[in-house]
Amino acid sequence: MGIERYSISMYFAHILMAAARRLTLDEEVLLKEAGISRKRLDNLHLRITPDQFSRLMQAVWRLSDDEFFGAGSQRCPKGCFAIMAKQVIHSHNLHSVYYKLSHFYNVMNDSLHLELKVVGDEAMFSMALSDPSLDPEYLLRGFLLLLWHRFPSWLIGQRITLKRVxxxxxxxxxxxxxxxxxxxPIHFDQPETCLVFDARILTAPLVQTAETLAYHLQRAPVDWFTRPAYYPVYTRRVLDHLENIGDLAKATIQSTASELHLTERTLRRKLLAEGSKFQKLKDGVRRDMAIHYLSQTSMSINQTSQQLGFSDPSAFTRAFRQWTGELPRTYRDAALNRK
Structure with a gap:
């Protein structure tokens, strides 16, 4: 499960190659560098590793010298993100990060307009392309919105919990x-492309430094397509255990502590010091596994509920609706219709 959870749909490689085709790049060179065969590329039901997708994106950036894949009204030369990142690393808090990030791209490139707004207790970071027709498969919008969430999260050392997108x-x-x-919850056909989160986190200070940024940029973009690396040590160890355990339903803090060669009391104390709780971590893994299972069509909703350790399907339905804003049946039917 751990490997599958962090795999990427071949669809994204397919639409990235479509962008490369519009840029008249050498497709065979791109596929060879990514380690993806032409035959596999055309099978949209397959999945690839984050490393493969990262290498494909790096190759497109290198050959096109455009970090926007040709989907912007103006080319964004390779290295622009790194220049921006080296500016925002000296910010005092998350609010400053989003302000500087927006200012950099708004001045540097006419392809998009970024804006941070605070309305009541909600912060909204919006993005608008000047010519959306250049992004027909929505590749640039999806990638950049992911980046505007994961990179700032890495900077403050904690995931920015999203209310909706x-x-x-x-x-x-x-x-x-x-x-x-x-x-x-995700909504399409909306007036704007936007991240919405609790405004209180805008005061969170940065924990990363120029030194850690240098390593982060060396690994980019692979870390943006996997679980962010900012989790503290014991939180990460618990997540690694839960993601790879054979039977998540039976996982308890006692059994997990034993696997990590700790006492239950010690593990609770370590997690508490990192601002984590075992049940919250387990629920997060449950959520991601539920989304994965319901995206496939080989496991029924009842089987998924049992696999994840819910007492009955109705409890699973309530939890899934809270996580995604949808009923499991609606989500499963949509997956079936795509097959």
Whole structure:
């Protein structure tokens, strides 16, 4: 499960190659560098590793010298993100990060307009393309919104919990993948493309430094497509255990502590010091596994409920609706219709 959870739908490689085709790049060179065969590329039901997708994106960036894949009204030369990142790393808090990030791209490139708004207790970071027709498969909008969430989260050392995400385009055929990218209610055909989160986190200070940023940029973009690396040590160890355990339903803090060669009391204390709780971590893994299982069609909703350790299907239904804003049946039917 751990490997599958962090795999990426071939659909994203397919639409990235479509962008490369519009840029008249050498497709064989791109596929060879990514380690993807032409035959596999055309099978949209397959999945690839984050490393493969990262290498494909790096190759497109290198050959096109455009970090926007040709989907912007103006080319964004390779290295622009790194320049922006080296500016925002000296910010005092998350609010400053979003302000500087917006200012950089708004001045540097006419392809998009970024804006941070605070309305009541909600912060909204919106993005508008000057020419959306250049992004026909919504690749640039999906990638950049993911980046505007995960990179700032890494900077402050904690995931920015999203209340909802909106997109200014119709629901794409691969919308199930968006639930893995943004584990929150997602709405399409909205007035703007936007991240919405609790405004209180804007005061969170940065924990990363120029030194850690240098390593982060060396690994980019692979870390943006996997579980963010900012989890503290014991939180990460618990997550690694839960994601790879054979029977998540039977996982308890006692059994997990034993696997990690700790006492239950010690593990609770370590997690508490990191601002984590075992049940919250387990529920997060449950959420991602539920989304994965319901994106496939081989496991029924009842089987999924049992696999994840819910007492009955109705409890699972309530939890899934809270996680995604949808009923499991609705989500499963949409997956079936895409097959």
């Amino acid at each position: 909106t997109f200014d385009h119709p629901e794409p055929v691969h919308s199930a993948e968006y639930r893995l990218m943004f584990p929150c």
